[in-house]
Amino acid sequence: MKVVGYVRLSKGSANGHSLDGQRESIQQWAKANGHDLVTVVAEVASAKTPHKLAGRRLAIAAIKAGMAEGLVVRDLDRVTRSIIDGADLLEDAKLNGWRLLGAVDGLDTGDPEQEFSTNIKIAVAQEERRKIARRTRDGLATARRNGQRLGKPKQIDPDLEARIVRLARKGSSGYKIAQRLTAEGVPTPQGKTTWSPSVVRDVIARNTKVAS
Incomplete structure (x- = not known):
């Protein structure tokens, strides 16, 4: 099966899997499963604004154009971290006959037995994104209370x-x-x-x- 890979890293993120690490996981998965990895689309963007994921749109458009039959990611949270966006993505895959695949978490939307577990994974990803946002806000608030200057300081003449x-x-x-x-x-x-x-x-x- 021909597949298009998709790797994503959140802006300013120092955590998570690097783009190269995600790409390597996808390449190893494709080779081990006998799939033809046509290309890998990479982007640095936050999943909290799905409409800004231009790389994801490009990858899916390529699949719909007949370049491949599936979109492979390292884990589901690399392609979506929102229940609503995830539902739209799964519905698009079902209606247009393409598969969303996970190189590490074993995701395969072509398997009807996975529908329930996939929805659970999306909900967990959304909750984790919410917790990360809360920890970030709490950390910034603590830094301000401690008198730390945040952001890049402006230059003095x-x-x-x-x-x-x-x-x-x-x-x-x-x-x-x-x-x-x-x-x-x-x-x-x-x-x-x-x-x-x-x-x-x-x-x-x-x-x-x-x-x-």
């Missing part, structure tokens, strides 16, 4: 950074420099009016490291 370094070399502390910049109305990198001593100290420490 080079001339202003040089001025901070000059003041520090003349003996001014990070606290005094922050007070001075605030009093002068110099905007922070985020456009605020009050300078944090920790931001000034970071500038001083960074330039001290460079100088040394």
